[in-house]
Amino acid sequence: MYEFVTRITITLLFVLLVYTLFFLGSTIRNSLKSYDSIGQEVLGQRTISLEAMGTAEVLPNIAETTMGIQSEAPTVAQAQEKNTRITNVLLRSLMEKGIAKDDIQTEQYTVYPVYDYTREEGRVLRGYEARQRVRIKIRDLDNTKHILALAGQVGVTSVGEISFTVDDTAVYLEEARTAALKNMVKKVKHIEESLGVKVQKVTDYEEFEYGNYPNPIFRTKAAGMEEFDAIGGSFPPTVEPGMSEVRLTVRATFSIQ
CATH class of the missing domain: 3.30.110.170 (Protein of unknown function (DUF541), domain 1)
Structure with a gap:
């Protein structure tokens, strides 16, 4: 009796294993078919x-431009002080012309030595040069020419290209x-x-x-901005x-x- 039950159990397990393998095989085959067909509709x-x-x-x-201040002195501190003095005058004048503080941005500040070269002594330290450049956003276009005219009034040494934006x-x-x-x-x-x-x-x-x-x-x-930069620009330029x-x-x- 025990052997009969054992044989029945083994037979059932074998049948179950066969069905399981068949099911897995069918699933894999269908998956491969599905994979082969992926993209066919798109490709066609x-x-x-x-x-x-x-x-x-x-x-x-809106108009935007830059103004630069270049200052030279025997020492770093003196060059910085001279440059800062002119820059402060420029910033104060800009705000008096209606330019908001948030529309003025310092985008460059450098200090470096300046040398002279002679045949006898070679390179000789002459002093130090401080440079600062500020970007200015002008929201009232009618005010543009007056802002540019400040360059020659406060000691600005360069005026960059002016651009108009929205x-x-x-x-x-x-x-x-x-x-x-x-x-x-x-x-x-x-x-x-x-x-x-x-x-x-x-x-x-x-x-x-x-x-x-x-x-x-x-x-x-x-x-006319190149000419304005070259001559110092103390008069209000015409800007359109x-x-x-x-x-x-x-x-x-x-x-x-």
Whole structure:
């Protein structure tokens, strides 16, 4: 009796093992079939990629420029003191002209030795030179010429290129985007008519600003700045911001039939 029960048990275990192996084999086979078929529909799908650009005219409302102060003295401390004195006069004058403290940024400060070279003695220490450059943001464009005129009044030794920007670009980006999408629709219709295909849903979409800059660039050089820098610029120069342009490119991939 005991042997009979043992044989029955072994038989049942064997049958269970066979079914288990069969089940695992079927699962693996189905998985392999599924793997083989992954991407077939995508690979067989017909697509087309198009690009379109839109632009928006911009009237700048902010001007930016830099002013530099260069001072030389026999010692480091004297060069720094001389430079700081002129810089403080400049900062005070800027704020008196309506420039906020937050719109003035020191972007360079250096002190280094200055040498003379003679045939007899070679390199001879002449003194030390301190240089400081500040970036200025002008929110009232009518005030730009008066800010630039400060250079010759307070002892500034250099004025950098002036650029015109827009504080909030969102509205102009939206305008450029709308224009770009309209141009995209025209391209889609042209493709359908020319190739005899039916453009369906969008499978991929991206947009980027002209030149791949992280932000739209609105820049206009003011004429005459080189001459202004050279002569000291004690008179108010004529500055016109003009019109600028923001460009946005959209790129889309469509499935076609």
